[in-house]
Amino acid sequence: MSKPIYITTAISYPNGPPHIGHAYEAIATDAIARFHRLSGRDVRFQTGTDEHGLKMAQTAEKRGLAPIELATEMSHNFSAMCDRLNISHDRFIRTTDADHHVASQAIWQAMADKGDLYLDKYEGWYSVRDEAYYDESELIEAEGEGGTTEKLSPQGTPVEWTVEESWFFRLSRYQEPLLKLFAENPAFLKPDSRRNEMIKFVEGGLNDLSMSRTSFDWGVKVPGSENHVMYVWVDALTNYLTGLGYPDETDLYPKYWSEGGDMIHIIGKDIVRFHTIYWPAFLMSANLPLPKQIFGHGFLLNRGEKMSKSLGNVVDPISLADAFGVDQLRYFLLSDVVFGKDGTYSPEMIVTKTNADLANNFGNLAQRSLSMIAKNCDGKIPAAGAATDAETRLLAELATCFDQICGFMTSGSFQIDAAIDVIRERLSATNQYFADQAPWALRKTDPDRADSVLYHTAEAIRRLAIMLRWVIPESSDKMLDLLAQGPDHRDFDALDTPIGEGLAVPAPQAIFPRLDMPADEGEA
CATH class of the missing domain: 1.10.730.10 (Isoleucyl-tRNA Synthetase; Domain 1)
Incomplete structure (x- = not known):
């Protein structure tokens, strides 16, 4: 019999409403999960929301809300999107769920027991929007207001110089194990272009990773250091284990993870580094099995342009589903976009x-x-x-x-x-x-x-x-x-099993009505 398969989307960061990019990842992952179910495989499919971090805390403050209020409101929007788009997930996980805090603290403790965590002071560049640390060599310079020069992350987001006490993870220990992983298991990261990028990044040398924050408290508390909250990516990545009952040996965890099920993460290309460098390193440190594969898909472009609030071209996927039909939207996105490459739509x-x-x-x-x-x-x-x-x-x-x-x-x-x-x-x-x-x-x-x-x-x-x-x-x-x-x-x-001769069938009905071109594209 085929192994059970555990397939996940990345969990969405809900500091804003869902857009068509979120819908695309959910639909593509749902299609893969449904394909394997139809093939007779035992499938577990998980999606959800990543609700901690400085960005969420700042957005909540601007709106006069407690972070949990914002998280609950926004998480509901993403869950509603999944329902509307017929996403067949087995669990919609939230990182504010109680069992997720337990799982995050368990993997933290496992890494600490390995001797891979130490206390020090972080000084460096941090992007609140990306929730990511960047080396000086990774930054790009752009002209700001008044002719000034400002530093931006590789994603074009603002960075700020940050100094605070932090727990660090000995990521540098895992440079050679990660290169060995990429060399011995080429299918671990697909498409090949993503794997080549990550190999080049690791070969450039890995610095130890800041793993906690003290400047805000919206997150999972660090065991034994209650004034620290975990770096949001430690917390976020652990959701894949939480959904299977880790650290408890429930029925789900042995079946889909620890006893050799096929674990597959479907993610956007912008978060490949977190999933294929940090995540396997954390799992190696905690003596846990690695996923079978991580697939980094491309972006969806609105008429060939990257979606941006400033351009006003961020599209609500539910409005598209309402205008054209859920299956029509699914069919277009799955058939017209090469999975793994950027695609465009209108x-x-x-x-x-x-x-x-x-x-x-x-x-x-x-x-x-x-x-x-x-x-x-x-x-x-x-x-x-x-x-x-x-x-x-x-x-x-x-x-x-x-x-x-x-x-x-x-x-x-x-x-x-x-x-x-x-x-x-x-x-x-x-x-x-x-x-x-x-x-x-x-x-x-x-x-x-x-x-x-x-x-x-x-x-x-x-x-x-x-x-x-x-x-x-x-x-x-x-x-x-x-x-x-x-x-x-x-x-x-x-x-x-052929259709039966003499089988009575209902009166035929039209299933795919012809769609009209939108009179005003703003309506869709």
Whole structure:
């Protein structure tokens, strides 16, 4: 049997409302989790919010709120986004959860017991927006107001000189173990371009890492040093363990982490350093297993531009879902963006893509063929009849399509767009088969042959709907409802169980209405 799989998004920092970038990561990770569930694997899927840190404390103060009030309000927004976008997570974790404080203090203590933590004073550059420390050599200079020069982080965020007592982690001890990890396990970090960046960073030398703050108190308390709160990234990264019951040996932790389950983190490319250098070093120090893989996806660009509040192009994903449909938004983001690279979107692109692939291709095929079954076959799946070369080829290519999908999704690179593209090609081929065989004409000259074409078209639609369930789950289930397929006949194992001859099916309904171009793009 396949190993259990534990798949996570990065937890979102909720000092502002969710945007389309958060939605993209949640949708992509959900698609991967759903694919593995359909394959019969035992899957646990986690997402959530990262609620501590100076940035949250400052934002709360500006709004006249206690930090926990802001955290609760904003976390609710992210949870609502997941609900609206049909994200099938098993736990929505909050770093203010009581069990998370226990887990964070447990891994801290494990690192302390290893001798990897020591007390000293931190002096250096810190970006509140990134919640990250930067070496002088990493900073860039930009012209500020009045012609002055200001220092910025590599992400273009302001930095400030910080001096305070801090616990430090002996990250420098882990330079060689990390290089060994990258060399011996190339699949640990994907895409390859991200791994090459991190190897270069580690080869440049690792400094010990400041791990606590005393200038504010919104965070997890350091065991034995109550005036210190943990550096927010220690706290945030530990959420992956918290969700499995660490440090207690519950049923979840042994199954998905400590006994060799496949642990996969899906994250944005801007936080790869934290996940592939700091996190494995913390786990090595605490004598805990490492994740199997970390995948750093790209950014979503609004009409080719990076989203920015100052540009006014930050888009609410729920408004997009309301305007175009949840599955339409999911389909566009998963099929039009190469997972691992930056992608661009616009309302017009969403409309064009989903109309072509879903309304015109899949929806039109289903509507025409199922309407013929309702009208000419008493609403029952007709007899398969004798298969010609056309039917044999149709079914064989559908089987090959599924093999290709599995290859794209289990190779370690998560070629989501390529997997969807082979399904789209089979949809087009099935449409072409239906048009070439012309069952409406055969009805007059060879009714049995017409029935066979309608049977095989329905069978192709059934298989295609199952193969798309991880991408557009709600619409695929509606399609399978129209084919009278029960809940036990909707996973990948059911692909080999043909649709039943004589099966009564409901009256056909349109599942993919054509979308109109937005009159005012600001509405979406």
